[in-house]
Amino acid sequence: MPKPKVLVTRKLTGPVEDRLAGDYDVVLNPSDRPMTASDLAAAMRSYDALVPTVSDQLNSSCLNVDGRRVRMIANVGVGYSNIDIDTARDVGIVVSNTPDVLTDATADIAMMLILAASRGAYAAEAKLREGRWAGFSVVDDLGTGIQDKVLGIVGMGRIGRATARRAAMGFGMRIVFYNRSSAEDLDFEAERLGSIDAVMSQADVVSIHVPGGGANPLITAKHIAGMKPSAYLVNTARGDSVDQAALIEALAEGRIAGAGLDVFENEPSVPDALRRLRNVTLLPHIGSATEEVRTAMGMLAADNLDAFFAGENLPSRVV
Ligand code: DGY
Numbered sequence: 001m002p003k004p005k006v007l008v009t010r011k012l013t014g015p016v017e018d019r020l021a022g023d024y025d026v027v028l029n030p031s032d033r034p035m036t037a038s039d040l041a042a043a044m045r046s047y048d049a050l051v052p053t054v055s056d057q058l059n060s061s062c063l064n065v066d067g068r069r070v071r072m073i074a075n076v077g078v079g080y081s082n083i084d085i086d087t088a089r090d091v092g093i094v095v096s097n098t099p100d101v102l103t104d105a106t107a108d109i110a111m112m113l114i115l116a117a118s119r120g121a122y123a124a125e126a127k128l129r130e131g132r133w134a135g136f137s138v139v140d141d142l143g144t145g146i147q148d149k150v151l152g153i154v155g156m157g158r159i160g161r162a163t164a165r166r167a168a169m170g171f172g173m174r175i176v177f178y179n180r181s182s183a184e185d186l187d188f189e190a191e192r193l194g195s196i197d198a199v200m201s202q203a204d205v206v207s208i209h210v211p212g213g214g215a216n217p218l219i220t221a222k223h224i225a226g227m228k229p230s231a232y233l234v235n236t237a238r239g240d241s242v243d244q245a246a247l248i249e250a251l252a253e254g255r256i257a258g259a260g261l262d263v264f265e266n267e268p269s270v271p272d273a274l275r276r277l278r279n280v281t282l283l284p285h286i287g288s289a290t291e292e293v294r295t296a297m298g299m300l301a302a303d304n305l306d307a308f309f310a311g312e313n314l315p316s317r318v319v
Helices: 014-023 037-046 085-091 103-118 121-129 158-171 196-202 221-225 244-252 291-310
Strands: 005-008 025-027 049-051 072-074 094-096 150-154 174-178 205-208 232-235 258-261 280-282
Touching: 005 014, 005 037, 014 025, 014 291, 037 049, 049 291, 072 291, 085 094, 094 291, 103 121, 103 158, 103 205, 103 232, 103 258, 103 280, 121 280, 150 158, 150 196, 158 174, 174 196, 196 221, 221 244, 244 258
Parallel strands: 005 025, 005 049, 049 072, 072 094, 150 174, 150 205, 205 232, 232 258, 258 280
Antiparallel strands: none
16 A cells, blocks of 8 residues: 655654654655645645644635545644634544643743743843843842732633643742633632633733634733733733734733733734834744654654554544
8 A cells, every 4th residue: 555645844853754754655844934825725635644733824725625635634733723623624634733742831931921021031131132231220120020919811721721830839829710611620729710801800910821713812902901001911822812903002002011922913924013012022933842842743743643544543633
């Protein structure tokens, strides 16, 4: 039997590429250049499976392309807002993702952004790098301590929990959260509130942990307007979960104190108005970016592919 034909849309770590090259008739992307919509549509006709990631937009017209051959999409990423899941289900394409292996790494970055935002890390570092530091001062560069402050988690899934656990147990924060279902088995103290509004208005720091991909942002201008003027917003989930324009306005007008963002609405484009702000720490979507985790994500995608072609249950099937 010929090996299944698999396209890997972006460069993966060495051990993952070696494994896929051994097991499949694989085409890799050594240049790591993102694929265009027409590259992806052509790939849908030529391969048995795709191994894409969060930068590949597999929308309804791409998944519905005439003459489609792809039967399986093994996404490298826990989030799959880049894939039109309803269409995949309708046309019978199996989709998998890579949960769990990136939970701690992403929660670490959320914690880093909570600290960076509340301690004004970017503004202080910029002052030093730009030669504006006049020496130690008792009263300059004062941030806000997070001990005993309230962390509001929106979305108490795996990464929300891991972030809350770090904040509660490591940094003495009090946790409130919004989650559609009741979050059972929390091993730290946390109070579930009845609405996103309640979390936004009570928290000193809000951290977003929802999947994204909805038609409209879950966190609206009204939610942002309900935050304390002294509060910070952190997002390590998806840029389209927050009304980015409203967030920029609130930050620029000092209606909230600051933000820490690892994700943006139309990556990799980041508006100048956001890049100019000193009260924001901006990272280029690195939540899961460690050598170990990116290899584990790729290996889990490969496990899903193997299970699909062996006719077995997938370790992490989405549809
Ligand atoms: C994910 O897995 O969804 C991240 O955003 C990319 O690592």
